[in-house]
Structures are given as C-alpha cells and as structure tokens.
Amino acid sequence: AQSVTQLDSHVSVSEGTPVLLRCNYSSSYSPSLFWYVQHPNKGLQLLLKYTSAATLVKGINGFEAEFKKSETSFHLTKPSAHMSDAAEYFCVVSGRSSASKIIFGSGTRLSIRP
C-alpha cells in the first residue's frame, strides 16, 4: 500500500527567504516521487521527479527535493522565494508500472509575503 502526507496545509514565507514544503510517504516497494505545482486557473505542472537515480533532484524554477529513504521523506526546497511561487503544491507517490497506484497528497498552499 502507498500513501503520501503533506505535513503543512499552508506555508507562508517572505520574498527572498527559503522555502520548505514537507512530504512524507509510505510505500511497500521502491516508489517514484513527484512534486507538482498548481497555479490558480492553470493546469498542474511537473516541478520535478525522483525515479531511483540521484537522490537530490533538481527541478524547474530553482526548486529541488531530496529523497531520504531512512526518513521516508521527499521535502521540496528553494533557496529564495519569489512572488510568482505562490501556488498550491502537491507531493505524489506512484508505483513504477501501474497508474492505479498514483497517490496525490492533499496539497500545501504556499503564500509569499512582499
């Protein structure tokens, strides 16, 4: 069985400060892990994905995430927040071969203060 937990429903940071969005997962086998971003009235966009290659994954717009098997975590970070980063972020866990095992987290809303 798989599950994913996003530990914060809402995160607020000041522009120019670091961003940390937390995600923990549970999987009975080696998972694929993803972060998606959803801007208002726009489609979900893939930020980055982990599929058993390097544990530190770099994505678009300066985001990165580190797969930590011992902690079952896949936290999303960015060194310096920009106003355009304000959006909803989803952590996703998936089996390698079955679409029916795609599990989205409940989302974290990121707000950026000027």
Add this chain to the structure above:
Amino acid sequence: GAGVSQTPSNKVTEKGKYVELRCDPISGHTALYWYRQSLGQGPEFLIYFQGTGAADDSGLPNDRFFAVRPEGSVSTLKIQRTERGDSAVYLCASSSRTSGSLSDTQYFGPGTRLTVL
C-alpha cells in the same frame, strides 16, 4: 504548441442529469488519464487509457461513471444520474509514453469544474 484542453471549463447541472466532459490531449500522446479533484483535496485517479482502450479503470467510483476514447485521441468522461457529491474539478492529463506509470511525465489540462445543484 497546444497543450491539453478540456471543455467546458465550467458545467452546472441539476441532480439526476447526465453530463459529458471532454478532453483533447496533446497531439500524438497515446496515454490519457482522468482525475477528480474535490475542494481542498489532491487529485484522485479515475481511469487511464492506452490508445483506445481503458487500461485501468479501477479509480472510477461507481457505475454511473464511464469514459471513452474511441479513436485514441479525444476522450469523454460521462456521468449519469449526477449527484451533489460529484461536484469537483475533473482533470485530464496525457503522456507520450506507454508504460502507464506516472514516471512518464503527464501534462495536465486546466480542468472542468462540475457543479451539481
């Protein structure tokens, strides 16, 4: 280039009515996915097509929900006897790969917001 498009963007219907939601995937993408996103929740997988056939429909909540993709391109999600609990944003995504895994990058449409009164 054109992304995934979904029509209508908004649909309001009455309880008990029938609705159809359309998805136009990226040209050439063989895989197509439907998801449902309820307010304050993450998307929930419904069904996955590989070409014309439904490779996995285990996420459909009950037999009121049905989806087709007759020519392997456009897909229609059909909901019979709609209920207020069906109100949600219905998302479509397409992928160019064939393994059926989310490891194949999926490109999402903007969704159709369905409201059942």
